[in-house]
Every structure is written in structure tokens, then in C-alpha cells.
Amino acid sequence: MGLFAMTKRALANVIAKPATLMYPVKPAKQFERSRGMLTITIEDCIYCGLCSRHCPAEAIVVSKEDRTWQVDRLRCIICAQCVDICPKSCLSIVPEYKKSVAKPPFVDLYQGPPAPPKPEKKAQEE
Amino acid sequence: MAGRQIVVPFGPQHPVLPEPIHLDLVLEDETVIEAVPSIGYIHRGLEKLVEKREYTDYIRIAERICGICSFTHSVTYAEAVEKTMGLEVPPRAHYIRTILMEYSRLHSHMLWLGLAADAMGFENLFMNSWRIREEILDDMEMATGGRVIQNLCTVGGIRKDVPDEMLGQMSDHLKEITPRMEELCKIFSHDSSVRHRMRGIGVLSKEEMWELGAVGPTARGSDLALDARCTGYSAYGELGFKPVVEKEGDCLARCIVRAKELMAAADLVHAAVRDMPDGPVDVGKIKGGPDGEAFVFTEQPRGEVLHYVKGNGTKHLVRHRVRTPTIANIPPLVKMLAGAELADVPIIVLTIDPCIGCMER
Amino acid sequence: MKTQNTTLREIAVGDLVTEAGAFKAKRYRFVQIGCTGIGDAYEINYTFDKNYGYETVRITVHDGDVVPSIAEHYWASFIYENEIHDLYGLMVDGMSIDFSGHLIHTATKNPFRNPPEVTKVEKEKLAHEPKEGDA
Numbered sequence: 249m250g251l252f253a254m255t256k257r258a259l260a261n262v263i264a265k266p267a268t269l270m271y272p273v274k275p276a277k278q279f280e281r282s283r284g285m286l287t288i289t290i291e292d293c294i295y296c297g298l299c300s301r302h303c304p305a306e307a308i309v310v311s312k313e314d315r316t317w318q319v320d321r322l323r324c325i326i327c328a329q330c331v332d333i334c335p336k337s338c339l340s341i342v343p344e345y346k347k348s349v350a351k352p353p354f355v356d357l358y359q360g361p362p363a364p365p366k367p368e369k370k371a372q373e374e
Numbered sequence: 375m376a377g378r379q380i381v382v383p384f385g386p387q388h389p390v391l392p393e394p395i396h397l398d399l400v401l402e403d404e405t406v407i408e409a410v411p412s413i414g415y416i417h418r419g420l421e422k423l424v425e426k427r428e429y430t431d432y433i434r435i436a437e438r439i440c441g442i443c444s445f446t447h448s449v450t451y452a453e454a455v456e457k458t459m460g461l462e463v464p465p466r467a468h469y470i471r472t473i474l475m476e477y478s479r480l481h482s483h484m485l486w487l488g489l490a491a492d493a494m495g496f497e498n499l500f501m502n503s504w505r506i507r508e509e510i511l512d513d514m515e516m517a518t519g520g521r522v523i524q525n526l527c528t529v530g531g532i533r534k535d536v537p538d539e540m541l542g543q544m545s546d547h548l549k550e551i552t553p554r555m556e557e558l559c560k561i562f563s564h565d566s567s568v569r570h571r572m573r574g575i576g577v578l579s580k581e582e583m584w585e586l587g588a589v590g591p592t593a594r595g596s597d598l599a600l601d602a603r604c605t606g607y608s609a610y611g612e613l614g615f616k617p618v619v620e621k622e623g624d625c626l627a628r629c630i631v632r633a634k635e636l637m638a639a640a641d642l643v644h645a646a647v648r649d650m651p652d653g654p655v656d657v658g659k660i661k662g663g664p665d666g667e668a669f670v671f672t673e674q675p676r677g678e679v680l681h682y683v684k685g686n687g688t689k690h691l692v693r694h695r696v697r698t699p700t701i702a703n704i705p706p707l708v709k710m711l712a713g714a715e716l717a718d719v720p721i722i723v724l725t726i727d728p729c730i731g732c733m734e735r
Numbered sequence: 736m737k738t739q740n741t742t743l744r745e746i747a748v749g750d751l752v753t754e755a756g757a758f759k760a761k762r763y764r765f766v767q768i769g770c771t772g773i774g775d776a777y778e779i780n781y782t783f784d785k786n787y788g789y790e791t792v793r794i795t796v797h798d799g800d801v802v803p804s805i806a807e808h809y810w811a812s813f814i815y816e817n818e819i820h821d822l823y824g825l826m827v828d829g830m831s832i833d834f835s836g837h838l839i840h841t842a843t844k845n846p847f848r849n850p851p852e853v854t855k856v857e858k859e860k861l862a863h864e865p866k867e868g869d870a
Contacts, residue, residue, distance in 0.1 A: 253565040257557060258498060267505050281519040281534075303428055304434045304475065327434040327525055332533065341519075410832075414840035466847060587765040600764075605739045605787045634743065635741040669782070670740045682769055682780070697767040701818075705811035707834075735840075 282343040286319055290360045292338035293317055297328045299330035299339060315360040321346060322354045382716075386415050393730035397723070401716060409658040409711040411704055417734040424694040429455055429664060430529055432691070436681075437530045439696065440732040441522050443674040444484060445471075445478040447681075447732075448527040451694070452671045453607065454683040455529050457668035461660070465609070465651045467531035472609040473541070473646050474514070474524060478641040481510045481522075482675035483632045483639075486727050487562060490629060493720050494571045499561060506554050513544045531656025538650065545647040548640055555640070558731045559633040563626075572626040576710040576722040579623060590677020591635070592726050596627035597621045602673040613645050625725045632727075640649055663689045674699060675728045698732040741789045743780075744854045748794050748802070755805040768815035770823050771848060778825060781805070782857070796825065806831035812840075822847045858863070 269277065278284075295312040303324075307323035308330060331339045346356075378710060379402045386394030394415040402406045416663045419568050425434055449471050488503035502536040511521040518524040526532050562568055578586075581598045594601050596616060597650060601617035620627035620633045664685030671680050677699025684693040703726040710722050746754055763783040771778045775797065782791045796802055802819075804827050805812050816827045817838040824845035836844075 253561045254499065257561070259504060260504070261498075279516045279519075281517070283519040283525065284517055296582070302428070302431050304431045324440065326432070328533075329431050329434055412834075412838060412840070414838070417839065417841060421847065562846075584764060585810065589807070602787070607739060669739075669791065671739060671789065678766075680767055680782070684771060693771040694774070695769045695771065697769065701814060702767070702811075705815050 263345050267365070278343045281344070282292060283341050284343045284345045285325060285341070286324055287340055287342055287344065288317055288319075288329070288358055288371070289338045289340075291338045291359055294336055296335065298333050302329050302333050308313070311361045315363065316357055317360065318357040320355045340362060379407060379732055384409075384719060384723075385613055386719070389417075390489075390724055391728070393488065393728065395730050396651050396730060397711075399711070399717075399719065404716045406714050406716060406719065407710050409708055411708065413730065413734055417735075418658065420433075421629075421694055421696070423509045424691045426690070426691045429685070430660070430689075432694070433527065434525070436694075437523060437525065437527070439735055440698075440729055442482045442729060443478065443676060443679075443732060445474050445524050445527065446672055446674045446679065447696070448524075449608065450477060450679060451586070451683070452527050452529050453672070454668045454670040454681045455664050456664045456681060457670060458664040459660070459662075460684055461657055462604050463531050463657065464654050466535075466653045467655045468538055468609045469650050469656070470541075471527060471647040472611050472613070473544075473643055474518070474526065475608070476646075477510060477514055478524075478598050478643050479639045479675045481507050481634050481638060484510070486632060486675075486724075487558065487629070489570075490572075490721070490724055491694060493566065493724050496567065503558060504606070507549060509547065509680075510552055513547055516540065517544060522660070525696045528656065530658070530660055531654075533656070535570060535655045541647050541650065545644055545686075552637075552640055555636050559630075559636065562602060563630050566628075569626060571721060571735070572629060573624060573626045573695050575718050576714065576725060577622075578623045578710055580707065581604060583623075583706060586709060587702050588677075588706045588728070589699045590674075590702050591628050591631045592677065592706060594619045594631050596623035596680050602671045602678040606672065606674060609646060610642075612649070613642055615642070625721055628725050663687050665690065674732075676700060676729055676732075677702065678734075696732070697735055698735075699730065699732040700726070701728075739787070739789065739793065743793060746792050746794060748800070750794060751792075751794055752803050752805060752807070754792055754848070755781070755808045758790075759808040761785065764807045765809040765811060768819065770819045770847075772823065777825060779819070788870070791816060798824075802827045804829040804831070821845070824848045 262316045265315060297311055299352060300308040300310045304327060305325050307320045307324045309318050328341055331341060379381040380399055382399045382401055384399055385391055386396050394410040420435060423435060427435065433448055436451040437444045439447050457713045463626055484503050484507040488500045491499035491503065514524065515521050517540055518526045564713040578596055583593050583598050589600060597619055599617045599619050603615050618631055618638055620631050667684040667689040669680060669682050671678055678698040679699055682695040683691060685691050707726050711719065714722055763785045764785050766782040769780045778793055779796065780791050780793050782789055802825055804816055806829060810831050813830045813832040816830050817834045819825055820827055821836055821839040822845065858870050
């Protein structure tokens with residue numbers, strides 16, 4: 249028995265179908281909670297900079313004057329600390345992966361809408 | 375006869391090593407007289423980084439100290455910080471952490487069994503072990519989002535709840551895979567080519583293992599019943615646990631210990647899913663910083679790991695020290711290699727399950 | 736969840752080897768040696784274990800002090816003592832295997848020694864300016 253302990257499994261493997269997926273012909277296995285990449289709904293962002301301060305990899309740079317938010321895809325470790333800390337919940341992790349690129353820029357820049365006009369002061373109306 | 379000895383370097387690049395370690399082997403006619411280790415190829419200075427990142431963000435870095443035993447590192451760090459701050463983690467979080475730690479042990483042991491088969495040249499068995507491992511990784515991705523880095527643990531509990539239906543699905547899937555895992559264990563203990571390569575190699579007695587401070591399956595293969603899970607941290611105290619030991623003390627005994635631990639881990643997962651309590655999964659918002667110091671010991675797939683944390687009340691820790699099982703198993707490795715044949719050196723190095731990424735942080 | 740029993744004691748540097756001998760006689764298992772740099776002093780923790788009761792003894796040394804090795808009682812201590820010597824620059828006397836600083840290869844010598852050298856690095860440019868010369 250010791251000499252041929254593997255035989256049964258080897259024969260079963262020959263007959264059964266392969267365990268690998270025909271990727272990219274068939275799509276890759278993904279689940280609802282899979283961590284693919286970080287995205288932002290830039291319209292809700294208030295540019296407070298909390299995500300940038302809490303990022304363990306220092307991958308996020310926020311600019312309040314220019315109203316931009318950028319993430320360095322090669323530095324991001326998809327740990328979701330920024331998602332937890334954002335006060336407006338505008339960051340999220342989606343299961344889709346970003347396609348690889350060969351040349352810079354590796355940084356994704358999101359330009360937000362211009363700031364809304366400030367409300368009139370009540371004192372001026374009176 | 376000093377004139378007939380030569381020095382052969384082993385590593386850092388070697389097909390059998392998952393991570394780089396360097397050994398200088400002093401040989402006399404194919405027998406190793408002594409081995410001199412040398413480390414530092416992937417030292418990243420993570421312990422210095424703790425002074426620059428807040429303790430709630432640092433847990434993400436602590437998880438990435440190692441790729442294979444990652445979840446246990448984050449749980450141990452979280453327990454050390456919770457011990458200094460006196461936080462009480464809800465029971466549901468303890469049970470879910472335990473289930474994921476056992477899944478982490480399942481995938482790590484199957485990875486090792488595949489690598490051991492590959493080191494012997496038995497490619498078919500290597501592919502079979504990893505084929506079963508894929509199903510475990512798919513379950514982990516379904517529950518947490520990551521195959522090897524789970525990102526679920528946080529100081530005070532876990533980030534996101536795993537619903538009961540998902541846990542039931544994972545438990546049922548594990549019951550389906552169990553016959554294939556049992557078949558794998560039987561092949562590793564009975565197959566004659568595996569026995570020829572591993573029986574009687576790298577023998578150390580129980581007394582020597584105790585003297586050298588060995589931990590994990592390396593020690594349990596020599597009849598030394600050491601397992602940090604017996605202290606009852608997390609949910610292990612309520613689930614009940616007995617360590618798996620073998621008596622012979624050679625490479626095959628360590629291999630069989632790991633194979634039997636697969637079945638023990640599956641039993642623990644079923645028991646935890648059955649007894650899962652309800653309730654919240656974290657303590658909510660935490661104020662202030664850790665003040666004081668704490669030692670916490672847990673059982674990684676490779677052995678007993680220690681996290682020592684020291685804080686002074688601010689949000690940045692003063693010191694975080696990790697002592698991983700691989701560095702405790704280097705003195706036994708040096709003793710095992712003395713007197714071995716050159717062709718057996720890859721199997722002996724692999725039998726302590728070297729995780730150099732953890733060892734050097 | 737049960738808490739683990741861990742105890743901590745401070746001892747003098749001169750008593751270290753006798754304490755290690757006492758632990759060995761009582762059949763304690765050797766666990767680890769860890770070093771922490773606080774200010775200009777170094778605290779070194781030695782941990783021993785019997786039946787999952789972990790006891791730690793601590794000594795405090797300063798730059799230039801020589802730490803005695805416990806290798807006569809526990810042969811396996813060489814790996815931790817060489818690590819302390821390579822990372823912190825402390826001298827340990829009487830190790831069972833002395834690597835003379837060659838156990839751990841680092842780019843700077845004694846990287847954990849207090850205080851660390853800090854070199855200022857310029858922050859990288861923003862995304863909309865393309866970098867030149869990169870792959």
C-alpha cells in the first residue's frame with residue numbers, strides 16, 4: 249500500500265476536469281467583499297485631509313485650495329483605514345481591479361467641482 | 375583533517391526556500407560538519423515605524439509583517455494594546471477572530487505540505503495540496519475580502535461583522551473538503567517515497583528540543599507538548615483544545631504533526647460556528663492612548679509568537695517588539711544540520727517552516 | 736477570555752547570570768531576550784516560561800556597559816544576543832557563538848541606536864507633472 253498510496257488520487261485527477269479557470273476567456277472569481285481598488289465620490293469630499301493623515305503608506309495627497317484628491321496606486325495597500333475614517337463616507341473599496349500601466353503617471357488625480365458660493369450673511373439683509 | 379573541509383554557501387537564492395536566508399555549510403566529503411546562519415536580507419525596520427504611525431493605523435502594518443501568518447500577527451498586536459488599555463472585547467469578535475486564525479493555520483499548513491513535497495521532487499502531491507488550499511483561500515476572500523491579508527481585525531474587536539449564514543456556508547464547505555484533507559494526511563504518512571526521504575533525518579530528542587528553546591510543530595514532533603493555545607486566549611479557553619504530538623523527533627514526525635493539525639483546526643472551526651454568540655463586534659470609539667506595557671503570547675502556524683507593546687499615554691507607541699517562532703527555531707536548525715548529508719539539507723531547512731519575513735520584520 | 740499570567744521584575748546587571756541559573760535549575764524554558772531603547776538607557780527583558788506562566792526579568796544598561804551572556808545556562812541565547820549587538824551596538828560578553836557583527840546585514844551600522852540619524856527627503860511632485868526617465 250505504501251508504494252501506491254497516491255494512485256487513487258492521480259487517476260481521479262486524470263478523469264476529472266481541471267481545477268483552473270479559463271481566465272481571461274471566463275471572468276475572474278470575485279466576491280462582494282473582495283478588495284480591488286480605492287475609489288472616491290469627489291462631489292461629497294470636503295478636503296479635510298483626515299484620510300491623508302491616517303494612511304499607513306502615505307499614498308493620499310489632498311489639496312484644499314485646488315480641490316483635488318489623489319492616490320498613488322503603487323503605494324496604496326488597500327487597507328481601508330481611510331474608508332473607516334472619512335467623515336463624509338465618500339471613499340469606498342470596489343472589487344474591480346485597475347488595469348496595469350507600463351509608464352507613469354501611477355497616481356490617479358480626481359478634480360472636484362468648484363466650491364459653492366458662500367451663503368449671504370444675515371446681518372446684510374437687515 | 376582540516377585540509378579536506380570546504381565551505382559551500384546555501385541561499386539566499388535557492389529553489390526550496392520561500393524566503394531568503396543564508397547558511398554557510400562547512401562540508402567534509404558530503405557530510406555537513408557545521409552550519410553558520412546569516413540573516414538580514416529582508417529587514418524592513420517595521421519596529422521603528424511604530425513611532426511614526428498612530429497605534430490604530432499601525433495594526434494594518436503589523437498584519438503585513440508576514441504574508442502567510444498575517445491574521446495571527448494582527449490579533450496578537452490588538453490583544454497587546456487591549457491589555458494595556460484594559461478594553462473588553464465582545465465575545466462574538468473573539469469567536470470570529472478564532473475562526474479566521476484557524477483558517478489561517480489550515481492554509482499555512484497546506485502551503486507547507488506542498489512545499490515539502492516540492493522539495494522532494496513530488497510535484498503531483500505539491501499540486502494536490504495547493505488545489506485544496508485554493509478552496510480555503512476562496513472562503514477567506516468571501517468572508518473578509520482578502521485571500522492572504524484579511525484586514526478584519528482592529529483594536530477593540532473586528533471592523534465588519536461576518537453574518538451567520540456566511541459562517542454556516544464556510545462550515546459546510548469545510549465539511550465537503552474534509553475527506554480530501556484526510557486523504558492528503560494518509561498519503562503523507564504512508565507513501566513510501568515520502569518515508570524514504572524524511573524518516574530518520576534531522577533527529578533531535580525531547581531533552582535537546584527543550585534545551586534549545588524550540589517552539590511549534592518543530593518541538594511537538596519530538597514529544598514536547600508546547601502550544602500557546604492551551605493558555606486559553608481569545609475563544610480557545612471555551613472551545614477546549616489539546617496539542618497534537620508525535621514521538622519520533624525526525625522530519626517525518628514534524629510533517630505528520632502538521633497534517634494532523636489540519637484535522638484539529640477543522641474541528642475547532644465547526645465547534646466555533648456551532649457555539650457562535652450574538653452581539654456587537656467592537657467596543658466603539660476609543661479615546662486616549664495605551665499607557666503601560668504588555669506581553670501577549672499566541673500560537674501561529676509556526677509556533678509561539680510574542681508581541682511586546684509599550685506606550686506612554688500618547689497616540690504613538692514607544693516600542694513594539696515581535697519575537698517570531700522562526701528565530702526561536704534557528705538554534706535547533708543549527709544543531710540538526712551538524713552531521714547531516716548535503717542532499718538532506720533542503721528538507722531539514724524546510725522542516726522548521728522558515729518564515730524569514732516574520733523573523734526579520 | 737482568560738488572561739495569560741505574565742510577571743515582570745527588575746534586577747541588577749550583576750545578578751543576571753545567577754538568576755538564569757536559578758531558572759534553569761527549576762526547569763524553566765527559555766523564551767526570548769528583547770531590548771528597548773528609552774532615552775539614553777536600554778532596558779533588556781529576559782523571558783522564561785514554565786507551564787504557561789511567563790516570568791520576565793529586566794536589566795537596565797547604558798552605552799558602553801558590557802552585558803554578561805547567559806550562554807552557560809542556555810546555549811540558544813546566542814541568536815538574540817547577536818541581534819542586540821548588531822542592532823543596538825551593545826557589547827555582550829561570552830556568547831556561545833559570536834558572529835562579531837555579521838549576523839544581520841544592514842545598510843547603516845546599529846540602526847536602532849538612540850538617537851537615530853534623520854535625513855530630509857523631498858516630497859515627490861504631483862500627478863499632473865509627468866516624471867521623466869521612469870520606466
